[in-house]
Amino acid sequence: MLLKNLEETISFGHNFSLGLQAKSKILLKGEIGTGKTSLVKGIAAGLQIKENITSPTFALSHHYNSGKIPLIHMDLYRIENILSAKELFIEEEEELELNNGIMVIEWPEKIISLVENYWLIEIKYAEGSGRILTIYDPYDFKKS
Numbered sequence: 001m002l003l004k005n006l007e008e009t010i011s012f013g014h015n016f017s018l019g020l021q022a023k024s025k026i027l028l029k030g031e032i033g034t035g036k037t038s039l040v041k042g043i044a045a046g047l048q049i050k051e052n053i054t055s056p057t058f059a060l061s062h063h064y065n066s067g068k069i070p071l072i073h074m075d076l077y078r079i080e081n082i083l084s085a086k087e088l089f090i091e092e093e094e095e096l097e098l099n100n101g102i103m104v105i106e107w108p109e110k111i112i113s114l115v116e117n118y119w120l121i122e123i124k125y126a127e128g129s130g131r132i133l134t135i136y137d138p139y140d141f142k143k144s
Contacts, residue, residue, distance in 0.1 A: 013042020030123035
């Protein structure tokens with residue numbers, strides 16, 4: 001799927017969120033600047049979240065509870081220690097289960113082996129301009 005600009009990225013996130021159920025997990029893979037946080041802004045808008053959505057690069061995790069479904073937004077880019085990334089994911093997954101929320105994880109490569117039944121969205125720069133999204137339906141990637 002080709003997204004031509006920021007507005008289309010946010011609109012896609014909004015429309016995508018309308019089909020999500022509580023306890024959904026979305027993993028976002030893509031280089032810096034490909035629009036992962038913009039996509040999360042759209043998801044949050046679809047969930048009717050009122051807070052301003054910002055990248056949790058330094059905080060590692062933001063919780064948004066003002067919408068119809070709570071949103072946990074994680075960013076594992078700055079975590080170098082795989083054990084720390086896994087511990088953070090396990091803590092946030094417990095919160096997800098307790099609050100029946102939705103979890104979005106940017107830079108999920110360090111914890112992907114722990115996650116089951118998730119949406120995977122890969123975002124790449126399109127030749128010329130825009131972004132290309134590849135969406136994989138929920139699947140238990142831990143199966144051998």
